[in-house]
Amino acid sequence: xxxxxxxxxxxxxxxxxxxxxxxxxxxxxxxxxxxxxxxxxxxxxxxxxxxxxxxxxxxxxxxxxxxxxxxxxxxxxxxxxxxxxxxxxxxxxxxxxxxxxxxxxxxxxxxxxxxxxxxxxxxxxxxxxxxxxxxxxxxxxxxxxxxxxxxxxxxxxxxxxxxxxxxxxxxxxxxxxxxxxxxxxxxxxxxxxxxxxxxxxxxxxxxxxxxxxxxxxxxxxxxxxxxxxxxxxxxxxxxxxxxxxxxxxxxxxxxxxxxxxxxxxxxxxxxxxxxxxxxxxxxxxxxx
Amino acid sequence: xxxxxxxxxxxxxxxxxxxxxxxxxxxxxxxxxxxxxxxxxxxxxxxxxxxxxxxxxxxxxxxxxxxxxxxxxxxxxxxxxxxxxxxxxxxxxxxxxxxxxxxxxxxxxxxxxxxxxxxxxxxxxxxxxxxxxxxxxxxxxxxxxxxxxxxxxxxxxxxxxxxxxxxxxxxxxxxxxxxxxxxxxxxxxxxxxxxxxxxxxxxxxxxxxxxxxxxxxxxxxxxxxxxxxxxxxxxxxxxxxxxxxxxxxxxxxxxxxxxxxxxxxxxxxxxxxxxxxxxxxxxxxxxxxxxxxxxxxxxxxxxxxxxxxxxxxxxxxxxxxxxxxxxxxxxxxxxxxxxxxxxxxxxxxxxxxxxxxxxxxxxxxxxxxxxxxxxxxxx
Numbered sequence: 001x002x003x004x005x006x007x008x009x010x011x012x013x014x015x016x017x018x019x020x021x022x023x024x025x026x027x028x029x030x031x032x033x034x035x036x037x038x039x040x041x042x043x044x045x046x047x048x049x050x051x052x053x054x055x056x057x058x059x060x061x062x063x064x065x066x067x068x069x070x071x072x073x074x075x076x077x078x079x080x081x082x083x084x085x086x087x088x089x090x091x092x093x094x095x096x097x098x099x100x101x102x103x104x105x106x107x108x109x110x111x112x113x114x115x116x117x118x119x120x121x122x123x124x125x126x127x128x129x130x131x132x133x134x135x136x137x138x139x140x141x142x143x144x145x146x147x148x149x150x151x152x153x154x155x156x157x158x159x160x161x162x163x164x165x166x167x168x169x170x171x172x173x174x175x176x177x178x179x180x181x182x183x184x185x186x187x188x189x190x191x192x193x194x195x196x197x198x199x200x201x202x203x204x205x206x207x208x209x210x211x212x213x214x215x216x217x218x219x220x221x222x223x224x225x226x227x228x229x230x231x232x233x234x235x236x237x238x239x240x241x242x243x244x245x246x247x248x249x250x251x252x253x254x255x256x257x258x259x260x261x262x263x264x265x266x267x268x269x270x271x272x273x274x275x276x277x278x279x280x281x282x283x284x285x286x287x288x
Numbered sequence: 289x290x291x292x293x294x295x296x297x298x299x300x301x302x303x304x305x306x307x308x309x310x311x312x313x314x315x316x317x318x319x320x321x322x323x324x325x326x327x328x329x330x331x332x333x334x335x336x337x338x339x340x341x342x343x344x345x346x347x348x349x350x351x352x353x354x355x356x357x358x359x360x361x362x363x364x365x366x367x368x369x370x371x372x373x374x375x376x377x378x379x380x381x382x383x384x385x386x387x388x389x390x391x392x393x394x395x396x397x398x399x400x401x402x403x404x405x406x407x408x409x410x411x412x413x414x415x416x417x418x419x420x421x422x423x424x425x426x427x428x429x430x431x432x433x434x435x436x437x438x439x440x441x442x443x444x445x446x447x448x449x450x451x452x453x454x455x456x457x458x459x460x461x462x463x464x465x466x467x468x469x470x471x472x473x474x475x476x477x478x479x480x481x482x483x484x485x486x487x488x489x490x491x492x493x494x495x496x497x498x499x500x501x502x503x504x505x506x507x508x509x510x511x512x513x514x515x516x517x518x519x520x521x522x523x524x525x526x527x528x529x530x531x532x533x534x535x536x537x538x539x540x541x542x543x544x545x546x547x548x549x550x551x552x553x554x555x556x557x558x559x560x561x562x563x564x565x566x567x568x569x570x571x572x573x574x575x576x577x578x579x580x581x582x583x584x585x586x587x588x589x590x591x592x593x594x595x596x597x598x599x600x601x602x603x604x605x606x607x608x609x610x611x612x613x614x615x616x617x618x619x620x621x622x623x624x625x626x627x628x629x630x631x632x633x634x635x636x637x638x639x640x641x642x643x644x645x646x647x648x649x650x651x652x653x654x655x656x657x658x659x660x661x662x663x664x665x666x667x
Contacts, residue, residue, distance in 0.1 A: 176372050178359075179366070179368060179437075182338070182362070184361070184386055198375065198376060
């Protein structure tokens with residue numbers, strides 16, 4: 001017994017040492033790859049003083065970029081919310097031919113490089129594209145204009161809401177909806193009184209992720225934008241332009257707005273997970 | 289409210305869930321749909337509720353074609369197996385739901401709704417629970433909320449899917465007797481699905497035994513237990529011994545024994561299968577001429593009943609017999625004893641010459657005649 005004790009104690013300390021080292025390594029990794037860059041964004045943004053920072057943010061071109069980013073998100077996010085709910089409803093409440101195909105299509109934007117999806121729209125709707133001549137005839141401008149930005153953003157953010165809802169609705173089943181039907185509820189009554197309340201937190205969560213991506217999207221939007229200052233520049237594109245102009249302070253100032261958006265999203269996401277963890281738990285075992 | 293179910297069939301891909309099912313349900317009846325899983329009982333219930341539709345057949349309620357009426361308009365009360373309570377609503381809101389979603393012209397006023405919900409909650413003994421959420425209730429309480437919610441729309445027909453399946457054994461017995469009283473007090477017509485024969489036999493006025501999408505037998509619990517119409521009912525309900533026999537010249541040949549009986553007149557010679565319930569086997573400890581010679585292998589006393597395992601060399605199989613525990617002790621039955629076994633009556637199904645399947649149309653209940661002397665001795 002007495003002989004065994006020191007041995008156990010040394011094993012115990014060794015294990016604690018390993019724990020500590022592993023945790024330290026993880027923290028160091030996080031610090032170098034996540035916290036340091038985030039801090040750098042704000043430090044660089046404020047390097048030339050608060051005045052320069054404010055000037056960069058309230059510059060007319062920056063204001064236009066902010067407005068455009070908000071506009072694109074304001075169109076893309078609601079559309080994808082409606083689509084996501086409808087797709088999740090169809091996928092979890094009905095059996096039909098091509099269900100697996102629909103599931104794959106919903107996931108497509110996750111697997112395609114955003115640049116490719118932007119290019120597809122240029123090839124379809126650009127001046128030399130398939131529908132280009134017809135669009136020009138009718139004086140409709142999609143590419144290098146706001147509608148193109150909206151289209152590309154919708155494509156890239158399409159899966160977020162549906163992917164959030166499908167596992168939850170699958171696990172909840174349709175018993176409650178059937179119960180409501182037998183009790184005399186109409187289709188809309190079932191949706192608004194039974195289905196929607198049951199999925200509301202997962203839906204909000206999905207919308208949040210969708211919005212973050214819609215505002216932060218660079219690749220697809222970059223291809224269809226045309227980079228016309230004050231007209232077709234969203235925030236991420238504006239950052240790039242400022243950076244290419246060697247206006248580092250300005251670039252970081254505008255970038256800090258996006259970083260701030262990310263922090264707010266993260267905060268809300270954490271709050272939702274903490275408050276409604278059990279309702280969101282159905283999503284577990286899945287990742288994107 | 290008379291419900292006429294006429295030749296319903298329902299297929300799911302290549303699985304026959306319902307196969308030509310007909311049944312008539314009289315007003316005020318309490319009907320059990322009893323069968324193993326996959327027997328079609330839940331499909332039938334869902335068709336009655338309007339949540340599923342048959343491929344063929346008719347469903348008629350007092351002359352109204354129910355298949356043309358959507359689930360929404362049928363006004364049927366349905367209690368789901370797992371209750372399907374609205375988890376984001378309080379008990380009160382759950383029960384009020386069916387009234388709240390009515391079209392304005394038929395919707396009761398707020399005060400009226402509150403009044404009716406209160407009365408229903410009292411009726412299901414849940415007053416004081418109105419503001420709780422389903423997750424805060426026990427299984428038995430949830431089941432009663434589901435019942436109150438179904439009753440709120442004042443259905444004539446109440447459907448229950450495995451209503452006691454998810455409950456503890458003790459709660460289950462109390463709740464099913466209570467449900468039977470409720471059924472009578474409210475003048476409902478009730479159909480419930482169960483795989484538990486004890487539940488079906490205890491509760492129902494009539495039991496519908498289902499197997500593989502077909503109805504095997506419809507009858508009172510007593511008829512179902514005492515006079516099973518098919519081999520399946522014999523095997524599914526209660527216990528029974530299955531004995532291969534031969535019919536030969538109006539006599540029943542079973543192993544080394546021949547039984548004489550009137551019921552066999554007119555049956556052609558051939559193979560048959562006989563069923564006899566354990567409690568219909570009589571034992572004699574003094575050797576008798578008529579009856580199977582057997583060795584008592586085990587005596588299991590379980591409370592008031594003694595289960596006996598009998599090895600019958602003449603049949604080449606083991607039979608199970610049952611008698612009162614007190615009687616078993618009085619006659620000091622012990623394993624290793626030699627006994628003579630006499631079936632009091634058997635149900636015989638001649639096998640079809642071609643298919644080798646039991647022929648239900650030629651089913652006979654056989655009361656073997658034993659000598660007077662033998663009869664006198666074993667009671």
